[in-house]
Amino acid sequence: MILLPCPNCGPRDEGEFTYGGPQRQLPSLDGQSGTDDWLKALFHPQNPRGPMVELWYHASGCEAWIEVTRDTGTHEIIDVATNRLRDDKQ
Amino acid sequence: MGYSGFSLLKHAVTGNRRWPDVLAEPEMRASYDIVIIGGGGHGLATAHYLTSNHGITNVAVVEAGWIGGGNTARNTTIVRSDYLLNASFQLKHFALKLWSDLTQDLNFNVMYEPRGYVDLAHSDGELEHFTLRANAMQLRGADAAILTGDSLQQRVPELDLSGAKRFPVAGALVQEAGGVVRHDAVAWGFAQNAAAAGIHIFQNCPAISFDIDAGRIIAVTTPKGRIACKQVLISVAGSSSEVAQMAGVDLPLTTINVQALVTEPVKPALDTVVNYNAGLSYVSQTSKGEFVLGGATDGYASFARRGSFERIEDVLARAVQMFPFLSRLRLMRHWSGSADIPMDGNAIMGRTPIDGLMINAGWGYAGFKATPAVGWCMANLLATGDMPDLVAPFALERFANGAEQDDAGIGPYPWLH
Known part of the structure; x- marks a missing residue:
């Protein structure tokens, strides 16, 4: 059971969210990215035992995509952010 | 160490206290x-x-x-080979052949029981797709049947097909060679x-x-x-x-948690393996009498081998749709494993x-x-x-x-x- 601290709504049960998978970096679209870059980006998600940034969609709440830093070995939530919160911090 | 009727009898006489270790701890070689x-x-x-x-x-x-x-x-x-794609089917079909002789090959009772695997479809569209899969299996030489209505009820008498359901059962793909192995x-x-x-x-x-x-x-x-x-x-x-x-x-790969659950043991009530497909819930009864239930993954990356109640509730809700009598049983144990899944x-x-x-x-x-x-x-x-x-x-x-x-x-x- 994961209690996700949604930045907009507060702590909410995992059942309110849709999982969006590990965060990934897409290759640039300037024509410089090769087949290997796209292969890695599309098929090789990060899969660490430990802290990982991932995306959750708060479907039954604020309907925002949330970046959650979670330890995959313990389910401990280390950090949460939304795009807007992150931009405000910078 | 081999097993025979004689060795069982011999060790029974001494109260089963003198069995040697099945696996010795060998000395590791350098290469x-x-x-x-x-x-x-x-x-x-x-x-x-x-x-x-x-x-x-x-x-x-x-x-x-x-x-x-x-x-x-x-x-x-659960063992079965009801796959649509040729590569997936062929490997598991070969496995089923090996399962059927494995107890003799190993001189170790793995208790392969071909009780049949019943895969429920919940709409006409899904049943169409299951029929495609059954036909593909038959063309490749496996047994597969599509059962609906009374014939499905006869095959699994305990299955609740009555009343208006959120996900009614349209029929099932049945593979009789499927079953369970200890x-x-x-x-x-x-x-x-x-x-x-x-x-x-x-x-x-x-x-x-x-x-x-x-x-x-x-x-x-x-x-x-x-x-x-x-x-x-x-x-x-x-x-x-x-x-x-x-x-x-x-x-x-992404590593994801998967859970399984076991109820208290009761008298034999279900002699086959049944899978609910509107959200997964697969149910069978062990020879000891416990009902074993499993479902889909927990739905997010995890190495924790520790599941969430979300999925347990999900699996049980579906199991009770199939077999309402399960609601009166207590869960005895539940556990998880880490599954590695590619795209x-x-x-x-x-x-x-x-x-x-x-x-x-x-x-x-x-x-x-x-x-x-x-x-x-x-x-x-x-x-x-x-x-x-x-x-x-x-x-x-x-x-x-x-x-x-x-x-x-x-x-x-x-x-x-």
Whole structure:
């Protein structure tokens, strides 16, 4: 059971969210990215035992995509952010 | 150590106190021809077939935990081959043939019971698709039947088909050769036979690092010492990413938690395996009388081997839709395993970019049924260097050349497979 601290709504049960998978970096679209870059980006998600940034969609709440830093070995939530919160911090 | 009626009787007389250890703790050699990392069903089956099919015994199996402590003994014991894609079907179909003779082959009762596997469809569209799958299976020589209405009710009398349901049952694909196998006996049977033939099995002995020279694997280091070797097979399920990473091989996997549950034991009430497809819930009853239930993954990346109530509730709600009497039973135990799932939800088997380093991974929560076939084929690959036809479609390169094997047609969401 994961209690996700949604930045907009507060702590909410995992059942309110849709999982969006590990965060990934897409290759640039300037024509410089090769087949290997796209292969890695599309098929090789990060899969660490430990802290990982991932995306959750708060479907039954604020309907925002949330970046959650979670330890995959313990389910401990280390950090949460939304795009807007992150931009405000910078 | 072999088993016979006489040995059972002899040890019964002494109160079963004098059985020798099934697995001795061997002295580790400085080198082996082949090191198998992972003493689960797949790894041990590979070890067994290396000796029984190829006469190769200079083999070490290193297991981080204990034999029968991993996913081999955490699944819900179901075996079947009702797959649509040819590659998926052929491998599991071969496994079913091996399952049926395995008790005799190993002289170890793995309790294969072909009770039938009943896969429920919940709409006419889904039943159409199941019919396509049944036809494909029949064309390839397997048994498969589509049952609806009274014939389905006769096949599974306990199944509740009455009343208005949120997900009504439109029919079912039934594979009578499917069923259950006692999963821990599979691990022990393979381990015992491999050990008796001279293969060394080391428990509580994880691989820590690899030595690679000019793109070729030359040694594996463990807490018990360094093992020089010619070939290595990685067969470690949920830990595949981590172990392959030690050799610099990046596998396309996400590790996800899967749960299983067991009720208190009751008198025999269900003599087949039934799967609810509107959200997964698969139910069977053990010979002891407990109902074993399993469902989909927990739905997010996890190595925790600790599940959430979300999924338990989900599995039970669906199980009660099929068998309302289950609502009166208590859950006795529940546990989890780590399943490694790639984007197309199918296994990754064969060679890696490192010479001599073989991989068997990506089985997710669908690997148990394939155990003997995987062992047979990987042993063949390790012993002869020839890629078995049954394994070739599962190559790591398939993601690069666009030959994915997505049976469920789910797409690039490992946590939904």
